[in-house]
Amino acid sequence: MIDDLEKKGIVFREMIRKAEEKILVSLTDKGLECCDYFDRVFNETLSLIDQYDTEDYSHRF
Numbered sequence: 766m767i768d769d770l771e772k773k774g775i776v777f778r779e780m781i782r783k784a785e786e787k788i789l790v791s792l793t794d795k796g797l798e799c800c801d802y803f804d805r806v807f808n809e810t811l812s813l814i815d816q817y818d819t820e821d822y823s824h825r826f
Contacts, residue, residue: 775799 767790770776775796779789792800 770796 767776767778771778773795774793776790777793779791781787781789
């Protein structure tokens with residue numbers, strides 16, 4: 766999975782402790798842009814769900 770994200774330029778790997786072979790995986794600028802985009806989409810979706818729930822509730826009375 767990380768390999769695919771790295772190939773797409775969304776994350777990069779960085780060796781942080783050579784002796785322990787630990788690797789830090791971080792978002793690239795492109796990865797941060799993807800997160801911002803999906804955050805906006807998620808928030809818009811939640812807003813629509815809230816709007817639908819409110820409208821559905823008000824029609825019951």
